[in-house]
Amino acid sequence: MPAAIAKTGGGPGATATRPAVWGRALRILAWLSFLTETIIIGTGGAVRLTGSGLGCSEWPLCTPESLVPTPEQGIHGVIEFGNRMMTGVVGIIAIAVVLLVLHRIGGRRALVSSLWFAGGGIVAAVVAYAIARPINKDLAFPVAAAVLLLVVIAAAVYSVRAATERRDLILLAWITLVGVVAQAFVGGITVLTGLNPFIVGFHYTSSLLLVCVTAAFIVRLYAAPGPRERAVPKWFAILSHVTGLALAVTIVFGVLTTGSGPHSGDADVFRHGFDATVLAHVHSWPGYILAGLVLALTISAWVLRLEPRRWLLVLVIAIAVQVGVGVLQAREGLPPLLVGIHMVLASLSAAAYTVVVLHLKRPVAQED
Known part of the structure; x- marks a missing residue:
């Protein structure tokens, strides 16, 4: 187990085995994060290479009336929706890594602060959606997603600044989560712009960079601090x-x-x-x-x-x-x-x- 993870484990009431359990969980999640970030490049490539980029014509819904693909959309809708579902998996793992790192390094206070940011971000996104929908319903969800992204960035900055040790792990974990949220936003823009090739290229390049970030997190997780x-x-x-x-x-x-x-x-x-x-x-x-x-x-x-x-x-x-x-x-x-x-x-x-x-x-x- 990385020395820093063992050092910062558990708090006053932690048992001798708890730090090892948490350390193992973090290593598993780190590798899962790297694996899923790599897989989503493959599923995103499948969307493009099978001509399924507009298999779901809308975002975040698949069609104007349905969240999931309809039979009329055929295999293209299934492939595009499958890639969107993979984004959800990547996001859940990224959230788990952030929360676990914050708890292991910053304790309960850091974890509670991030949860407050999460709640505030959701409320702000809902308010933004409610305000934007009467003006332009097509842009309502992108506006809400942009607000949520800004709150996530603010939470990341606060967490990194508040940390007294292993800022490298906290920063890399937050970069991954911010990147996943941004990728979902860019993915929606890709659909709304009719698969503009420059945005599609940016979408792929950003995914590649997230693979590098998750690889860096694994290296730093196993490395000695200091x-x-x-x-x-x-x-x-x-x-x-x-x-x-x-x-x-x-x-x-x-x-x-x-x-x-x-x-x-x-x-x-x-x-x-x-x-x-x-x-x-x-x-x-x-x-x-x-x-x-x-x-x-x-x-x-x-x-x-x-x-x-x-x-x-x-x-x-x-x-x-x-x-x-x-x-x-x-x-x-x-x-x-x-x-x-x-x-x-x-x-x-x-x-x-x-x-x-x-x-x-x-x-x-x-x-x-």
């Missing part, structure tokens, strides 16, 4: 961050390529007009540079026996498989299954890189 120092040579750290830039550029051009290709989410949706063939080549250039940089880092790390060497090996494997799938899907005419695998692999590659970066530093040795 100040940290660089565990690698300066040149290695710089090259690692350059590699991150190459990864980001590769992902951005991949998103643009997908947005210009045949998988827009619905047959009637207008793409953003870029030449997909040209973008596919442009997308591959930083991809090959990325592969070379990761290989160089991995060889250097193993020769010098640096801290992140094992996770760099994981990243090499992820990038190699990603490149292979990318080449294969281009040659086979972008079959939906391979495109979906490529999307999920991109998130896992970014998560592996996040773990590598977090291993560039180590806890400062404490003097006795």
Whole structure:
């Protein structure tokens, strides 16, 4: 169990076994959060790749009269609604992680404060909905969701500022929850704008970043608390961050390529007009540079026996498989299954890189 979790357990009346139980629960929830954030990229990809982006024509309802898909909407409605249900699962787990972290680190006072924020947020959202509906019923729910998002952000800021230790865990947990609420809001905007490809791309990129955040939470959960120092040579750290830039550029051009290709989410949706063939080549250039940089880092790390060497090996494997799938899907005419695998692999590659970066530093040795 992470030292910080054991240290902050239970309060005066806690038993010897309770901290271990809570620590185990938090680890399980952390891994579930990472897993579900990855899965929702797959379900979101399925929505787009099967042309089900408008399977539910409304938001938050599926149709103007029904919350769930109707038989007339067929399989497309089922796929789109399934992705929306997955958002609910992700959100519940994110809430559980926040509450458990607050209780373990800040005690009952921090937990009660967050619950007060939750109650206030719900009331504020209901009031906003009631005010907005007579003005424009189509915008009433987005306005309410925006108000709820602002309250969640306010709760996060308050919790982080009030914490006296392990602010890293509290901050990462809140970022995940804020991100999930924001993603639900952006998902609604995506439907209301008729699957605008730029918003769809932003939606995917944000989901990928949440996978990275949940991966970072797991790493910090297992890490010792306290100040940290660089565990690698300066040149290695710089090259690692350059590699991150190459990864980001590769992902951005991949998103643009997908947005210009045949998988827009619905047959009637207008793409953003870029030449997909040209973008596919442009997308591959930083991809090959990325592969070379990761290989160089991995060889250097193993020769010098640096801290992140094992996770760099994981990243090499992820990038190699990603490149292979990318080449294969281009040659086979972008079959939906391979495109979906490529999307999920991109998130896992970014998560592996996040773990590598977090291993560039180590806890400062404490003097006795």
